[in-house]
Amino acid sequence: xxxxxxxxxxxxxxxxxxxxxxxxxxxxxxxxxxxxxxxxxxxxxxxxxxxxxxxxxxxxxxxxxxxxxxxxxxxxxxxxxxxxxxxxxxxxxxxxxxxxxxxxxxxxxxxxxxxxxxxxxxxxxxxxxxxxxxxxxxxxxxxxxxxxxxxxxxxxxxxxxxxxxxxxxxxxxxxxxxxxxxxxxxxxxxxxxxxxxxxxxxxx
Numbered sequence: 778x779x780x781x782x783x784x785x786x787x788x789x790x791x792x793x794x795x796x797x798x799x800x801x802x803x804x805x806x807x808x809x810x811x812x813x814x815x816x817x818x819x820x821x822x823x824x825x826x827x828x829x830x831x832x833x834x835x836x837x838x839x840x841x842x843x844x845x846x847x848x849x850x851x852x853x854x855x856x857x858x859x860x861x862x863x864x865x866x867x868x869x870x871x872x873x874x875x876x877x878x879x880x881x882x883x884x885x886x887x888x889x890x891x892x893x894x895x896x897x898x899x900x901x902x903x904x905x906x907x908x909x910x911x912x913x914x915x916x917x918x919x920x921x922x923x924x925x926x927x928x929x930x931x932x933x934x935x936x937x938x939x940x941x942x943x944x945x946x947x948x949x950x951x952x953x954x955x956x957x958x959x960x961x962x963x964x965x966x967x968x969x970x971x972x973x974x975x976x977x978x979x980x981x
Contacts, residue, residue, distance in 0.1 A: 792831055795820055796843035799930065803905050804850035813901070817930055821937020833938055837931040844895075844926035845919075848905045852918055855909020879903040888913065891921035895929035 795816060802813045817840065824833045879900050882890040891913075894904035908918050 791823075792820075792836060792839065795836070796840055799840055799843045800847040800850070802847060803844065803901055804847035805854075806902060806906070814933060817933035818937040818940075821934040822940065824934065825938045833934075836934050840934065841923075841926045841930040844930050845923055848891075848922040848926065849919070851902075851905025852909040852915070852922075855906035855911075858910070876903055876907075879907050883907060883911065888917050888921050891918055892925035892928075895925035 798816060799813055820836055820840070823830055824836060879890075879894070882894065882897075882900065882904075886893060891904055891908060894901045905918075905922070
């Protein structure tokens with residue numbers, strides 16, 4: 778199958794794949810490599826096609842649920858492992874800056890961070906874990922997680938759905954998929970390059 782034959786991919790289980798990736802993005806620390814925003818936007822565009830992979834309401838319901846489930850997983854990892862959840866090779870790849878940024882959001886916004894983090898790249902991966910080991914009440918975390926997941930996931934899918942009616946976008950879906958891949962490759966490569974330069978400066 779052509780890797781950019783998106784409609785065939787979605788018909789073969791793309792919605793399930795999307796839900797899995799959205800779950801991993803906040804359920805496991807490795808999820809920081811996934812471009813959740815781009816995936817959701819593309820899912821909305823595909824739902825607007827003449828032969829959609831699913832009715833619009835399906836991803837608007839199912840994908841937020843996957844996001845909430847991911848948040849719960851991340852929360853309980855943080856609750857069980859404490860700050861140790863942010864140690865190891867994956868944590869070193871993420872680096873200290875995103876963690877410090879997440880902590881600043883908690884200091885400034887408190888529980889609202891769980892809602893706002895949904896719209897901020899790597900921060901949404903770290904927030905459930907930090908909420909778990911920082912002692913945030915589970916009921917409060919769940920409430921803000923549910924609100925953020927619905928607004929973020931369903932909102933971006935709807936945005937892609939309505940913009941998918943524009944011919945220029947509808948006829949260039951492949952470019953959006955390429956852009957989605959680049960949103961993984963470029964930030965990851967830039968982050969690793971910066972870390973390599975810092976190590977080189979220290980050892981030189």
